[in-house]
Amino acid sequence: MTNQTLKVEREGAVAQVTLNRADVRNAFNEAVIAELTATFAELGRDASLRAIVLAAEGKAFCAGADLNWMKAMAGYSWDENHADASKLAQMLWTIYSCPIPVIARVQGDVYAGGVGLVSVCDIVVAVESAGFCLSEAKLGLLPATIGPYVIRALGEQASRRYFVTAERFSAAEAHRLGLVHELAADAAALDEKIAALLAAVSANGPAAVKACKQLVQDLAHQPITPPLRDDTARRIADIRASSEGREGVQSFLNKSKPSWLA
CATH class of the missing domain: 1.10.12 (Lyase 2-enoyl-coa Hydratase; Chain  A, domain 2)
Structure with a gap:
C-alpha cells in the first residue's frame, strides 16, 4: 500500500503505523483518515501479524483536525458534514475493531480527535510530558464521533468534566483515569515499555x-x-x-x- 501521510513498517510479526505529518502536528485531514482506514483494514486481515504499534513523528502525537480541513468544513452543508464525519467514524471503528492488538506509542501532545485515536487502541503508553485535551467545545463543537470510545477509555465521570471544560490534562492524570496504561520518562523508556508489551502479547x-x-x-x-x-x-x-x-x-x-x- 502506498501512503502519503503514514509510514507503515513491518518487523517480524509486528507492524508499526506512524503518523507522518510532523509539520502540522499530525493533524487529521481526508487523506489521513482514508489511509488509516485502509491500512488498518488491510493489516487486520493479515493472519501472520501479532501486534500493531500506532506511533507518530515529531513533537505531537495528534493535534486533532487539520486547519485547512477545518476551513473546508466551514462551508459544508449538513449532508456534506454528515458524509465527512461518517468517514472519521468509520476510521475509528476500523481501528477499534481490528482483530489484532493495537498499542499506541504516545510521544507527545494529544488533542481533540487525537484523543479518540488513542482511545480506540487496546494499550496506551505515553511519555510523562504529553498533554491531553478534548478541545472541541472551545470551537463551539463537540467530540461526537470519538465520544463512544473516549467515554469507554476515560470513564463517564471524567468525560463529563473534560468534554464541557475543554481543559488540558496531564499524562499522569490520563494514567490515573485509565486512558493511559503506562507512563514513560522519555522516548527511550517509551520504546522499552513498548518492546516489553510486544513480547508479552507475542508469547500468547x-x-x-x-x-x-x-x-x-x-x-x-x-x-x-x-x-x-x-x-x-x-x-x-x-x-x-x-x-x-x-x-x-x-x-x-x-x-x-x-x-x-x-
Missing part, C-alpha cells in the same frame, strides 16, 4: 489473543444474563476444542513450548 496464543480482545469488547457493560453466561461457555468450549487450545494445554502439562513460541 495468536487465536487466543484475538478472541480475548473480542471478548472484552463484547462483554463490557453487558448485564450478566443467562444468554451471556451461555455465550461465554460456548466461547471457552470453542477455543478448548481448537487446535491451538489443545496444543497450549498439552504444552503446559508436558512443560514444553507450543508452536507459537518455537
